[in-house]
Amino acid sequence: MITRIRSVQIVTLLILFSLPFIATAMNQPFWVDLSTRILIYAIAAMSLDIILGYGGMVSLGHAMFLGIGAYSVGILTHHSFEGSAVPFLPGEWTGSMSGLVHLPASILASSLLGLIIGLLSLRTVGVYFIMITLAFAQMMFYFMISLPTYGGEDGLNVWGRSEIPGLDLSDSVTFYFVCLMLLLAFWFIARRLVDSRFGGVLRGCKQNEQRLKALGYNTMRYKLIAFTIAGAGAGLAGGLLANLNEFVGPGIMHWTKSGELIVMVLLGGMGTLIGPIFGSAALLLLEEILSAYTEHWMIVLGPILLLVVLFARRGIYGFLAGEGAKDG
Amino acid sequence: MANLLSVNNLHKSFGALQATDDLKLNVETGTIHGLIGPNGAGKTTAINQLSGELFADSGTILFDGENITRWPIYKRAQFGLQRSYQITSLFPEFSVLDNVAIAIQATDGHSFRFWGKARKDKSLIDPAMAVLEQVGMDHLAHTPATDLAHGQQRQLELAMTLATKPKMLLLDEPMAGMGKSESHSMMEVLRPLKGKITILMVEHDMDVVFALADHVSVLVRGHCLVTGTPDEVRAHPDVRAAYLGEE
Structure with missing residues (x-):
């Protein structure tokens, strides 16, 4: 029997797979790029959901990882284009245009940053954790602004999309499907993760960390690994975003971006992994549609968010899929 | 002694x-x-x-x-050296069984296992059920901990500490x-x-x-x-x- 939750998932998948064809058929190529943006932010929001929805860690600095992922691609492309050496690395490596270098670099850089920042900020909890993650993100934001080599405040043009043998990422439909595959792969990995023994400890951290410690868990380590994995996911999203925009600017890691990611998680359904896909779609579509009428489109977003938080605890996904959303 | x-x-x-x-x-x-x-x-x-x-x-x-x-x-x-608390300390969203299972998991080496499904893990569920039988709570195994009566919650907390041997x-x-x-x-x-x-x-x-x-x-x-x-x-x-x- 097909349950309500399964049918929601299947319909979602069908829509995601057919979107570019519908857009092309309707002669609206712009919709492909918008859908790609939704997928990329869905990866970032899903990665945040691992620590926010399952681990109870409210990070207000998650866009920092998005930024580091994006700058990884931007910087490698920049040096490859200029023929200059990448600083801080041994040898005279002049970067790369290959996506097989770019995306792993985005993931590696952001997980390394996640490890360091997690190590420092996970010593705090609650509002202090929110503040310290915010502070780190703002530090990175101003750090990138003050680096003229990489465009400073003006950002960095990315000259062409990453090169992957056999795939032409500059074709927007191809790029869309690459993003979709990565989203599904990340969802699968995250799903296994939260259902594993490790995931059990992570969920326990959210409910009663003291109890876990008293049972013999060194909870700090588990939270740190979850934080690092979440950073890696957002880094991947950042690498894709740099490709989509063919541009990287410091704005990508401004704290309001971190706020948007939290809104996506809440709107879509916290602690569901799939929910953030809906959250990303809802927020970006609202922005797209409403900003045509007014630049103060957030005025509409505010009440909607309020209603969702008050009346639909599992967000849009919970509203659609019902009780089972938690386990989906 | x-x-x-x-x-x-x-x-x-x-x-x-x-x-x-x-x-x-x-x-x-x-x-x-x-x-x-x-x-x-x-x-x-x-x-x-x-x-x-x-x-x-x-x-x-x-x-x-x-x-x-x-x-x-x-x-x-x-x-x-395990303890219970004066004010009951459980994982309220977990089922009774999962509360005990996570206690058993604590004694079973580290929990840096990222792939296998914990809920289908016999090496956690079987001993957890055994502990619940010991304290006479096996019939409540799938009840969320938060829905238990106060006395049952106290008993569950004891069961969790016992589960760690x-x-x-x-x-x-x-x-x-x-x-x-x-x-x-x-x-x-x-x-x-x-x-x-x-x-x-x-x-x-x-x-x-x-x-x-x-x-x-x-x-x-x-x-x-x-x-x-x-x-x-x-x-x-x-x-x-x-x-x-x-x-």
Whole structure:
């Protein structure tokens, strides 16, 4: 029997797979790029959901990882284009245009940053954790602004999309499907993760960390690994975003971006992994549609968010899929 | 008999308040040891220092041959010193079974296993069910912990600590807030543990303490006034004056 939750998932998948064809058929190529943006932010929001929805860690600095992922691609492309050496690395490596270098670099850089920042900020909890993650993100934001080599405040043009043998990422439909595959792969990995023994400890951290410690868990380590994995996911999203925009600017890691990611998680359904896909779609579509009428489109977003938080605890996904959303 | 736990000259103060004042306490292996005393005597503060929630200002805590005075709480727990809380501490969103399973998982090496599904893991679920049968809660296995009655929650917390196969249990008022029948069924769970697991128990219900304990220590103003068998303690003149006489 097909349950309500399964049918929601299947319909979602069908829509995601057919979107570019519908857009092309309707002669609206712009919709492909918008859908790609939704997928990329869905990866970032899903990665945040691992620590926010399952681990109870409210990070207000998650866009920092998005930024580091994006700058990884931007910087490698920049040096490859200029023929200059990448600083801080041994040898005279002049970067790369290959996506097989770019995306792993985005993931590696952001997980390394996640490890360091997690190590420092996970010593705090609650509002202090929110503040310290915010502070780190703002530090990175101003750090990138003050680096003229990489465009400073003006950002960095990315000259062409990453090169992957056999795939032409500059074709927007191809790029869309690459993003979709990565989203599904990340969802699968995250799903296994939260259902594993490790995931059990992570969920326990959210409910009663003291109890876990008293049972013999060194909870700090588990939270740190979850934080690092979440950073890696957002880094991947950042690498894709740099490709989509063919541009990287410091704005990508401004704290309001971190706020948007939290809104996506809440709107879509916290602690569901799939929910953030809906959250990303809802927020970006609202922005797209409403900003045509007014630049103060957030005025509409505010009440909607309020209603969702008050009346639909599992967000849009919970509203659609019902009780089972938690386990989906 | 050898002492499993031995506390020497333990001090802890909060500002001007001397909560633990030169505390000496020995708990023999395999016994149930009651810790009683008037309100504010520092019983919970003492338990918190033993479990690692608080660190002592000075003094030593020896447990099973190790000086654990500076060990963090999770390390003591892994080493076999488990506790329950005065205010029930569970994972409210988890089912009863999952609460026990995560306790068992704590003893099964590290939990850096990222792939297999924990809910289908026989090596967690089977022993968890066995523990639930032991405390008579197997019929509630799939109930969310938050839906249990108060007494059942207390019992579940005990089941979780038992599931880790501890050398010693620190029970902070296991009967707190329980009705007569609930408290009776808790007794029936605790009694068979005698001789198997060493227990240090803070409890206000004197009937429970005198019925279960092999030894009783009386704590007054952070200091151990007297230790002895229940009969000795009951008969001790200082205890009557300091504690029993007050009621």
